[in-house]
Amino acid sequence: xxSRERILGALKGEDIDYAPFVIxxxxxxxLHEKLAWNDERERLALHVRQGWDAEVRAGVWVSLSPEVTxxxxxxxxxxxxxxxxxxxxxNERLRLTDDWDQSELSGRYLGLASDFRTTxxxxxxxxxxxxxxxLPYIFPIDSPSDLESxxxxxxxxxxxxxxxxxxxxxxxxAGMDWLFWLFPxxxxxxxxxxxxxxxxxxxxxxxxxKYKRLELLLSLGVDAVARRGWYEGADIWSPELLARxxxxxxxxxxxxxxxxxxxxxxxxxxxxxxxxxxLAALPIDCILGxxxxxxEMTMREIKSAFxxxxxxxxxxARRDFAAETPDAAAAAIEEAIGVYGKHRLILGMSASYRHxxxxxxxxxxxxxxxxxxx
Numbered sequence: 435x436x437s438r439e440r441i442l443g444a445l446k447g448e449d450i451d452y453a454p455f456v457i458x459x460x461x462x463x464x465l466h467e468k469l470a471w472n473d474e475r476e477r478l479a480l481h482v483r484q485g486w487d488a489e490v491r492a493g494v495w496v497s498l499s500p501e502v503t504x505x506x507x508x509x510x511x512x513x514x515x516x517x518x519x520x521x522x523x524x525n526e527r528l529r530l531t532d533d534w535d536q537s538e539l540s541g542r543y544l545g546l547a548s549d550f551r552t553t554x555x556x557x558x559x560x561x562x563x564x565x566x567x568x569l570p571y572i573f574p575i576d577s578p579s580d581l582e583s584x585x586x587x588x589x590x591x592x593x594x595x596x597x598x599x600x601x602x603x604x605x606x607x608a609g610m611d612w613l614f615w616l617f618p619x620x621x622x623x624x625x626x627x628x629x630x631x632x633x634x635x636x637x638x639x640x641x642x643x644k645y646k647r648l649e650l651l652l653s654l655g656v657d658a659v660a661r662r663g664w665y666e667g668a669d670i671w672s673p674e675l676l677a678r679x680x681x682x683x684x685x686x687x688x689x690x691x692x693x694x695x696x697x698x699x700x701x702x703x704x705x706x707x708x709x710x711x712x713l714a715a716l717p718i719d720c721i722l723g724x725x726x727x728x729x730e731m732t733m734r735e736i737k738s739a740f741x742x743x744x745x746x747x748x749x750x751a752r753r754d755f756a757a758e759t760p761d762a763a764a765a766a767i768e769e770a771i772g773v774y775g776k777h778r779l780i781l782g783m784s785a786s787y788r789h790x791x792x793x794x795x796x797x798x799x800x801x802x803x804x805x806x807x808x
Contacts, residue, residue, distance in 0.1 A: 667705020
């Protein structure tokens with residue numbers, strides 16, 4: 435089997451030759467010194483040479499309407515932005531901290547999808563009902579230019595995926611993660627409780643725009659869909675709020691993906707134990723994450739809670755790889771394969787492998803995987 439067949443087989447619960455091994459490398463700061471690539475083609479070629487499994491990603495983006503102008507100013511450690519739309523002008527201010535990702539600051543303006551926002555807001559963009567009139571311009575549902583650029587992007591990524599034998603997976607950032615970016619987190623929670631109509635209006639616009647683009651990629655032929663729920667765990671939201679704001683959109687997206695024969699992957703790292711029954715009842719094919727190092731659930735408990743859902747994980751960055759613990763990294767591989775065998779398991783990390791993690795940990799995990807896959 436090639437990597438594409440192996441990963442898709444694991445996602446669908448089919449018989450495969452062995453559990454695939456997919457490590458996501460964190461490149462937001464710098465690449466690990468043991469890795470060497472300058473672009474996507476070099477990354478994929480390295481994975482082929484090393485015998486590692488991998489995915490190729492297709493983005494699902496929403497561009498601003500041409501009618502929107504964003505004006506940014508950075509003065510005395512304060513980022514000020516004005517989002518001028520035909521309906522209303524949004525105003526926001528954020529504290530600029532030394533640890534802010536420079537790649538985010540290098541563009542003409544600071545985008546809204548940033549983990550650095552929630553704890554650095556002074557004034558956030560959507561403050562009242564009038565501000566929500568900007569939503570159709572910030573997140574337009576219909577955009578011929580987006581559909582054109584996404585189509586070209588799909589064909590470039592598909593060519594790479596086919597050349598190297600990896601699956602092409604569309605990655606969605608819709609849903610309640612946006613509330614983490616658009617508000618200070620406490621304000622988002624209070625709003626969701628006290629003014630659900632306000633939150634619904636935001637999420638309905640974003641979800642509809644993302645859904646339109648996802649449908650295009652599915653019609654073109656992506657192999658699977660991954661929807662991020664990093665901040666949709668019960669460690670942030672109550673099960674009742676998730677049932678109100680998250681699960682209807684997840685169900686709709688999953689059914690769309692399955693209608694095109696594409697497995698649906700839901701990404702969640704923490705806060706999954708309290709909502710395990712709800713997740714198991716959704717039309718999800720795979721959970722990516724579910725960190726076994728948080729103490730929420732053991733590997734056997736994860737498998738028991740999601741018997742008909744594949745797991746993309748089993749390895750914990752914090753527990754198994756951050757410290758100099760090669761034996762722990764190998765033991766995590768042994769435990770995951772011991773529980774799942776080669777059925778419904780894609781070995782992967784909760785979070786990603788950072789440049790400062792000891793390479794000996796990865797080598798120990800890789801050796802254990804190669805030994806047990808025979």
